[in-house]
Amino acid sequence: MKRAELISRILIVVGILLAVGAPLFFWARTPLIHARMAEDGGWNPDVIQAEVGKPLHLKFTSDDVVHGFAVGQMDMQSVDILPGKVTDITLNFDEPGIYTFFCTRWCGLNHWRMRGTIEVSGSSSDPEPATVPLYVSLKLDLDAPHDAPVVPNGKPLAISGQSLETNLPIDQSAEYYRSHSPYEVFESLQNTPLTDGQRWNAVAYFWQSNTTSESLANGRQLYAQNCAACHGENGAGNGVFADDLVQAGEASMQSMSGAMNMMMQAPVDFTDPRRMLGASPALLQGKILRGGMGTGMPMWGSIFTEQQIWDLTAYIYSFQFEYEK
Amino acid sequence: MRFHFSLLLLVMAGLAVAFVPLPVPAITPQERTFEIDAHQFAYSPSELKVNTGDTITIQLVSADVVHGLYVYGYDISVEADPGQSATLTFVADKPGSFRFRCNITCGAMHPFMIGKLNVGSNSWLYRSIGLAALAVFGVTVSKKPKA
Numbered sequence: 314m315k316r317a318e319l320i321s322r323i324l325i326v327v328g329i330l331l332a333v334g335a336p337l338f339f340w341a342r343t344p345l346i347h348a349r350m351a352e353d354g355g356w357n358p359d360v361i362q363a364e365v366g367k368p369l370h371l372k373f374t375s376d377d378v379v380h381g382f383a384v385g386q387m388d389m390q391s392v393d394i395l396p397g398k399v400t401d402i403t404l405n406f407d408e409p410g411i412y413t414f415f416c417t418r419w420c421g422l423n424h425w426r427m428r429g430t431i432e433v434s435g436s437s438s439d440p441e442p443a444t445v446p447l448y449v450s451l452k453l454d455l456d457a458p459h460d461a462p463v464v465p466n467g468k469p470l471a472i473s474g475q476s477l478e479t480n481l482p483i484d485q486s487a488e489y490y491r492s493h494s495p496y497e498v499f500e501s502l503q504n505t506p507l508t509d510g511q512r513w514n515a516v517a518y519f520w521q522s523n524t525t526s527e528s529l530a531n532g533r534q535l536y537a538q539n540c541a542a543c544h545g546e547n548g549a550g551n552g553v554f555a556d557d558l559v560q561a562g563e564a565s566m567q568s569m570s571g572a573m574n575m576m577m578q579a580p581v582d583f584t585d586p587r588r589m590l591g592a593s594p595a596l597l598q599g600k601i602l603r604g605g606m607g608t609g610m611p612m613w614g615s616i617f618t619e620q621q622i623w624d625l626t627a628y629i630y631s632f633q634f635e636y637e638k
Numbered sequence: 639m640r641f642h643f644s645l646l647l648l649v650m651a652g653l654a655v656a657f658v659p660l661p662v663p664a665i666t667p668q669e670r671t672f673e674i675d676a677h678q679f680a681y682s683p684s685e686l687k688v689n690t691g692d693t694i695t696i697q698l699v700s701a702d703v704v705h706g707l708y709v710y711g712y713d714i715s716v717e718a719d720p721g722q723s724a725t726l727t728f729v730a731d732k733p734g735s736f737r738f739r740c741n742i743t744c745g746a747m748h749p750f751m752i753g754k755l756n757v758g759s760n761s762w763l764y765r766s767i768g769l770a771a772l773a774v775f776g777v778t779v780s781k782k783p784k785a
Contacts, residue, residue: 350703378744379704396743419720420703542721553701553720 345372348380348394348416351423356414358429365435369404381417384431385616391417406433408441413615419542422557425611446619448599451492455599456606461496461591465513468635474518477511483519490523491623494593495633517634524627529636532628535621543580543609548632550582558609577609583632590633597626648776655768660761667691667729674698674753676705676718678745681738684753690733692757699723706742709755715741733758 347357353376363369373382375396382402383391394400406412416427448455481502483489493501495516502512537546545552561577583589601622604612613622670692675682676699688694698707698718707726708715711734716726740751 375743377746379742418704419700422702424720537722538719540721542719546721546723553699 340372343370343372345374345399348373348375348382348427349377350421351426352421353377355416355427356429360429361414361431363404363406363431363433365406365409365433365437369406369431371402371404373400373402374398378420379418380420380427382414383417385413385415386618387412393418404431406431406435408437408439409433409435415616417538422554422561424542446598446602446614447491447595448602451595453593453596453599455596455603459494459591459596460587461494463496463499463509464586464590465510468633469510469513469517470635471514471517471521472635472637474511474514474516477507477515477518481505481515483515487523490519491594491598494596495520495590495630497593499590517636520630520634521636524630528624528627529631531621532624532626535617535625536628539613540625544583545580548583548629550580550584552580555580561609577607578605580609583629586633589630594623594626594630597629598622601625644779648772652769652772655772656765665689665691667693669693669695671695671697674707675701676707676740676751677701678703679740679747679751681707681740681751681753685756686754687756688730690730690758692730694728694730696726697723698726703744704742705740705744705751707738707753708741709736709738711736717742730755730757735760 344358346361349355349357361369361371373392373394375394375398377396379396380394381391382394382400383389384404387404389404392400392402410433412431412433414429414431416424418424420427482505483498483501498516498519499512502515505512507515536544541552543552543554543558544550545555558577559579581588600610601617602612602614604610604614617625667689670688672683672686672694674696686694686696696707696716698705698716700718700720700723702720704717704719706715706717709728711732712728712730714726714728716724718724734757736755736757738753738755740748744751
């Protein structure tokens with residue numbers, strides 16, 4: 314009897330230890346990923362290995378300020394990473410490849426440098442052929458000047474253009490819209506009896522009809538989260554970091570040997586009609602996707618999906634055109 | 639007996655100075671908007687002065703990292719990311735001086751990121767000056783008979 318009691322006692326103690334200890338053991342084995350401002354090292358570690366079909370458990374904490382975590386081109390809610398707290402995240406990957414994860418809460422001038430990669434190995438169940446972005450197939454030079462020689466007197470009104478546009482010779486395909494700048498469409502209407510102002514209004518309506526309110530709303534949200542800190546909440550290129558970027562210009566030039574043209578610059582002013590009306594959606598797509606190559610404009614190709622970039626370009630044009638609300 | 643009476647008088651006067659409500663000048667409440675620039679580790683402006691009853695809108699603009707603003711006494715807060723300024727609107731119906739502070743950890747000096755909201759006139763300053771004057775008066779008067 315005594316012997317049986319002893320054994321059962323031992324069993325209970327071992328059972329409790331296992332029940333508590335085993336999850337704790339596995340939790341402790343997951344390495345803790347530290348998030349710091351990019352100036353202080355960014356993510357540590359910044360390369361994570363994973364396998365297709367196996368859930369990837371990650372633990373994050375911040376060493377300084379509020380950061381966020383999200384994986385680019387993945388349909389996921391970004392997660393906040395707070396100093397002094399540990400955030401658990403579980404990710405599942407269906408396709409092998411190299412994924413980019415990035416900080417989602419602005420944490421300083423170099424916030425966008427805070428990126429890392431997740432290398433997912435395994436075999437693909439449904440390999441998708443890679444598509445070439447439109448700006449590449451159009452062979453656009455992203456760094457060439459593209460100012461519109463003529464600009465409207467005021468913001469063109471889409472609502473005024475609506476009645477004009479019905480019998481105008483504008484190609485209605487999405488390809489035509491994406492590969493032409495507002496100025497080029499304006500020029501194509503030269504042989505119509507419209508005044509310049511009416512032609513601009515027609516262009517505004519054409520731009521509005523090539524986007525949806527959902528797309529604009531999505532673009533507005535992406536813009537606020539990712540672009541407004543430099544380009545300004547109203548697109549005027551006067552975000553809170555604009556002055557810092559200009560100041561960093563000289564210093565950053567020295568750090569990049571040989572690349573004299575490539576230094577941090579003032580963010581582009583999206584309210585400038587000369588620049589914006591001379592840019593086609595494909596050109597803007599390229600600039601967002603590739604980034605500014607050392608100018609301080611990040612490369613977003615590994616983070617935004619193609620649709621997100623089109624939503625953003627649609628929203629950026631709304632600084633030029635007065636759309637119907 | 640006389641001494642006790644004058645002491646009582648003095649205490650009454652002191653209570654009056656401390657607690658008698660001042661004639662409040664009729665100020666029509668207005669709407670005020672403040673743009674507060676938040677950066678590590680300060681607000682600018684860091685001191686706001688409003689009248690009781692004013693409707694206050696604080697537009698918080700973060701210039702480097704995510705900052706917050708929490709107002710003690712009112713127990714309200716707002717959080718702003720750089721590039722996404724946020725607004726906080728409330729009615730300043732409680733008079734007094736209130737601290738506000740950053741409630742989002744924003745770096746090493748985060749606990750010292752504070753500011754002040756003054757609602758209404760600072761009557762306690764004048765009341766305490768009055769009390770001090772009364773005390774000085776009381777001491778000088780009570781000392782006279784002995785000298």
